[in-house]
Amino acid sequence: MAKTKKNKNARNISLSQPRTISHFDLRPIKPLTPNQQKTFDAYNQGHNLMLHGYAGTGKTFISLYLALKNVLTINSLYDKIIIVRSVVSSRDMGFLPGNIREKTQIFEEPYKEICDDIFGRGDGYEILKLKKLIEFTTTSFLRGLTFNNAIVMIDETQNLTFPEIDTIMTRIGNNSRVIFCGDFRQTDLNKPHEKEGITQFMRITHRINTFKHIEFEQSDIVRSNLVRDYIIQKTEMGYA
Template sequence: MEFKKKLFILDTNVLLTDPHAIFAFQENDVIIPIAVIEEIDAMKSRNDSIGFNARYTSRLLDKLREQGRLDEGVFLETGGILRIDIDRNNHHIPEGLAQDKMDNRILSVAFSAKDNLKDRYKKIILVSRDINMRIKANAFGLDAADYIKDKIEYESSYVGMLELKVSPEVINSFYAKGYVKLEGHNLHANECVHFRSGNQSALGIYKKEKDLIEKLVFQEVTPWGIRARNREQRFALELLLDDNIKIVTIVGRAGTGKTLLALAAGLYKVIDEEVYRKLLVARPVIPMGRDIGYLPGDKDEKLRPWMQPIYDNLEFLLYGEESGKKKEEAHLSVEFLEQKEFIQIEPLTYIRGRSIPHQYIIIDEAQNLTRHEIKTIITRAGKGTKIVLTGDPEQIDNPYLDENSNGLTYVADRFKDIEIAGHITLIKGERSPLAEIGARIL
């Protein structure tokens, strides 16, 4: 007899990454160990993305509970069956593994399924985002897999720019007319183009609605004194300053100018051109390395260390590195912008549930967000709002994400053919020679 179905046992980190993972296995069956429910319950009070996903998972399971007892199994809309496994006695934890450790209790369910259900399923697989969990499972003869739904291969992902070798006539025509139409190139919406012909070159951007590559409009604009230092930064400013492009993703290593360019363009659009009412800057509050615990002071004082990179960039825009003015004076100037409500800087947590019209929104460190969190942010955008997502997928502090599964990489790929979206990957570091070398070789 040939079995058609597979059985997937889910680790806690899968649901904390994507609560909808329950429905991600098509017609196959899914088991959630009771230890996973306990871990999710322990996470539900956290005021971050993990806490949100824990609460969301609980609501999904509570909704499914209306169909019947979860320990006996309920039907999923995908055709599979979901069951919560109690595994009361933990008899299937191998000798040498701690009996009271949550990971091993989850493994126990997988061992039990392998022993008791192998005659019912084509394959039994433990699904975990935890590398060590998969290693332990494999060491004891279990099939284990990462949760790879909606992953993008970062190494071969969309970079937002194409270099084309053309004839001198094409470049001459491009400069004369301000546009050119090329056949045989599968360009994406607002993809940036670098024409080359011997010593001649030209920069353009593909407009999908017209099916034309047009000259850059904002090459001569220097928002708040910031001038593009390389080709990719020129392209970035073109996307940031174009009001018809409503969502921009900028990827790049440390020191490539992602945040500085976005802030300069945002201030220019809010204060100089008055296109938007306010510049809203947010970033996820995720510590790098060991957390230092609670911080003293009011809300603003607590958040200042997390938001300091934003303030550093604002101070540079206000005073520049060559200025002789004191840093304390720069702080006062940033405070003036905040008091006048030109700019608002806050943690990402406070954006959820809001509707935000006519604002220029910058989400810094977006590589630490899941695709569901990115979706939540984008759906907050009201009429006339522009969203800029910046980050470095090679520097992820969220333990449940990697460079292939984070929200920034996901959005850049999914929006590449949308006419109101643009993406660019910054390559060259401009912070300092040391920063550039460090980002490249370390």
């Protein structure tokens, strides 16, 4: 059964009181660019998010940080974070050796690194998984699921076909919200009709009042000066 709303302003998120997990504190993260600030503001106002834009702008990092801070808040509206992404190079994961965990483990590495950074320890991600505060899945295993009382973070959206995005959206249950991250320039898809998934989805969600779209520009790149210079030159030369 879904949780009932705790008050009429439940969608306005309070992030002040952390849940008690022994020796397990998030380091404070502040937005580094205006569009990161817009993301913090939109999230705290209760919006579903579509974060689109260049590599190295911190879309995935700040999304996971905001979701973690929310889930780890006392009396949080949400029980857990569900991270969903596609595995483009191996969509038919049944052909890969090992069980489901072994097949998907390599694709969890970015989120492990983020948790290592945020918590200042190397086992943060695994502890959160053991406590069922984070789940990871791929689009290969979504049929029949319903995500209730969860923050659903969809990463690498540019690698999802529209039917896959549609499947994710129709899994969202009661008292849940979504954060999509992606950049059409970074797609690993080859067929033109498959590449259109992210743009089709964005056209739809622009018509939904509960969605906030934030476009990350070259000026938002924070990974390193070299990455910023490389992406600027690549884009200017038409290689993007």
